[in-house]
Amino acid sequence: MTTSLGEAPAALAGKIVTPGDRRYALLRSTYTTTGRPAAVVLAESADDVVAALRLAREQHLPLAVRSGGHGLSGSATNNGGLVIDLSAMRRVDVLDRTARLVRVEAGARWAQVAQALAPHGLAISSGDHGNVGVGGLATAGGIGWLVRHYGLTVDHVRAVEAVLPDGTQVRADPATEPDLLWVMRGAGAGAGIAVAFEIEAVELSDVGFAQLVARVDPAGETLRRWEAVVAEAPRELSTAVMLSSNGAEPLAFITAVVASGNPSSIQRAVQPLLGIGDVTLQQAHIVSYPDLVSPAHLHPNVGQMPSQTTNGLITEMTPDVARALVAASTGSAPALVQMRSLGGAANDPDPAATAYAHRHQQTLIVASTFPPHGRQALSAAWEAVAPYTDGAYVNFESRPDESTFARAYPGPTGARVSELWKHYDPDGLLRHPAGG
Numbered sequence: 045m046t047t048s049l050g051e052a053p054a055a056l057a058g059k060i061v062t063p064g065d066r067r068y069a070l071l072r073s074t075y076t077t078t079g080r081p082a083a084v085v086l087a088e089s090a091d092d093v094v095a096a097l098r099l100a101r102e103q104h105l106p107l108a109v110r111s112g113g114h115g116l117s118g119s120a121t122n123n124g125g126l127v128i129d130l131s132a133m134r135r136v137d138v139l140d141r142t143a144r145l146v147r148v149e150a151g152a153r154w155a156q157v158a159q160a161l162a163p164h165g166l167a168i169s170s171g172d173h174g175n176v177g178v179g180g181l182a183t184a185g186g187i188g189w190l191v192r193h194y195g196l197t198v199d200h201v202r203a204v205e206a207v208l209p210d211g212t213q214v215r216a217d218p219a220t221e222p223d224l225l226w227v228m229r230g231a232g233a234g235a236g237i238a239v240a241f242e243i244e245a246v247e248l249s250d251v252g253f254a255q256l257v258a259r260v261d262p263a264g265e266t267l268r269r270w271e272a273v274v275a276e277a278p279r280e281l282s283t284a285v286m287l288s289s290n291g292a293e294p295l296a297f298i299t300a301v302v303a304s305g306n307p308s309s310i311q312r313a314v315q316p317l318l319g320i321g322d323v324t325l326q327q328a329h330i331v332s333y334p335d336l337v338s339p340a341h342l343h344p345n346v347g348q349m350p351s352q353t354t355n356g357l358i359t360e361m362t363p364d365v366a367r368a369l370v371a372a373s374t375g376s377a378p379a380l381v382q383m384r385s386l387g388g389a390a391n392d393p394d395p396a397a398t399a400y401a402h403r404h405q406q407t408l409i410v411a412s413t414f415p416p417h418g419r420q421a422l423s424a425a426w427e428a429v430a431p432y433t434d435g436a437y438v439n440f441e442s443r444p445d446e447s448t449f450a451r452a453y454p455g456p457t458g459a460r461v462s463e464l465w466k467h468y469d470p471d472g473l474l475r476h477p478a479g480g
Contacts, residue, residue: 049083049103059086070344071129072121074110075175076442079109079121079348088132090239090304093207100126100473105246107473111150111179115345116353117444118232120180126296132214133239142244145202150179150238154188155341157333164387166245166324167333169194172284174341182220182241183232184439185400187408189336190246192274192282192388193303198229198398199389201395202246206236209473212324217242227464231438231453234465251301252310253336254328258321260287260294267296267383269320271361271407278386280304281313285338287373287381294373305330352422354414355440356451357386368428372411377421379411384429401457402435409433410440419443 052060061067061084071084077178083103085096100107106125121127129462130151134262138147139454148157155174169190171181187195194200203217204225227235241333260266267285274283280303287294300317304308307330315327358365373381387406395401409429413422418443436451438444453461467477 048103049099051097053095054098055084055091055418058285059088059092060084061086070346071127073079073345073347074115074118074120075345075349076116076353077118077121078350079108079127080123081117081121081127082109083124083128084127086129086132088204089206090213093128093130093237093239094211094213096126096128097207097209097211097473109179109233109474111177111181115177115180116384116439117441119444128237129235131177138164138166139164139242139375144247146243146245148178148242148243149240150177150180150182154178154337155179155334155339159339160335161245162249162332162334165247165249167248168197168200168243168245170197170337172337174337174339175345176337177237177342178241180233180439182243183228183230183238185230185437187384187386187390187437189282189284189301189302189333190279190384191390192246192279195305195392196388197243198400198402201225201229201241202244203242204228204232204238205240205468206232206238208236209469209471210469220419221466224468227399227461227468228298231461231465232399233438234461234466237474246303248303248333250305250330251333251336252300252304252307252314252315252328253294253299253331254310254314255300255326256298256317256323257326257335258296258298258323260296260370261321261369262293262370263363264370266321267366267369268361268363270296270317270383271437273316273320274385275387275406277316277372278309278311279281280311281385281387283317283385285383287383288409289374289378294370294462302337328386344464349414351412351414352419353410353440354422354426355408355410355436355444356430357402357435358407358409358432359405359434361407362432365429365432368432369409372425375425377413377417377424379413379422382410382412384408384410396457399453399461401454402437405434408440 110120134152154170
């Protein structure tokens with residue numbers, strides 16, 4: 045097989061997609077970013093990943109790795125380089141039902157994982173959308189619908205099968221390669237290519253699901269009351285809030301998920317949210333966990349949602365923070381502001397236990413702008429919020445840079461991440477900036 049890259053390695057025959065291939069249009073981009081890579085390798089095994097890495101080195105090509113999901117940052121594609129696409133590697137196996145130990149390949153999406161685990165009465169708290177890819181999330185953090193009950197996804201990763209930039213295949217667990225396991229749980233993108241994870245799941249079938257709408261006053265007191273309610277709520281309650289103004293006073297669209305199928309437990313957890321202000325309960329019912337990350341979410345990612353996104357973590361919804369969030373969502377070029385409750389199980393681990401060190405913050409704030417508004421509008425909206433943030437989550441940043449690194453990996457965590465990235469990837473192959 046001959047491509048524009050020259051003679052393809054025999055191991056990758058039929059697995060290299062170049063611009064002339066009819067498959068290219070569906071593989072070139074992420075959800076938010078249209079890319080123009082020289083080639084996409086559809087890896088089906090760790091050996092394919094090794095061969096693709098060798099090809100990238102031999103051809104001196106910028107490299108991007110894609111687990112198949114949204115890829116918000118855009119770093120899962122590039123211009124003129126090589127993309128290793130893991131979406132064909134999506135097997136999910138229950139290794140030990142008693143220990144709730146599950147092996148998940150990195151190219152699976154969380155809808156597929158939820159569907160595979162449901163017959164076993166198990167679930168893994170992941171992202172909030174079924175189209176999110178396992179590899180990108182499980183190497184960065186994992187703030188999902190069960191975060192206060194279950195914690196972050198990385199907190200339950202017990203082993204990682206990875207291919208290092210030099211082509212070495214490694215299993216990282218507490219007994220073998222503990223440093224690699226540490227960095228892969230929160231900062232894996234710069235150390236190796238995860239091809240599979242062993243993750244401890246939780247016993248869960250049904251959950252409570254409620255959607256509420258609250259009017260938000262100019263001072264943001266509604267947001268402060270929301271945070272106070274969640275802080276006192278049982279850990280089974282996790283919430284996400286989206287602020288939308290449409291040129292008028294903002295509304296808070298609240299999604300509440302209770303990690304229980306017991307109606308009285310669900311009611312006790314959700315009821316206090318009705319007291320945060322002028323609130324309307326839109327719907328409340330019991331659903332299966334896979335309904336939250338549904339297969340209906342699965343779709344190709346072809347750059348259909350261009351956007352700019354940034355984020356920050358906060359320890360307390362002070363009056364100043366609340367006012368800043370209202371301002372960010374109601375300005376002349378407002379940002380879409382989302383908030384996700386933390387605390388609970390997410391804050392149980394020692395901050396040094398994983399490369400995700402943020403274990404005292406209570407809320408993740410994510411701000412996005414969409415065409416015709418771009419990065420400048422996002423920066424203007426975020427300017428009022430930024431001084432109050434305490435850290436950041438690397439997966440919700442459109443343009444990761446040194447500042448993002450410092451916020452995502454503060455202090456000693458950042459020093460250790462940098463050291464391990466240089467150890468496992470001395471040439472910086474995985475840290476090559478993505479084009480476009």
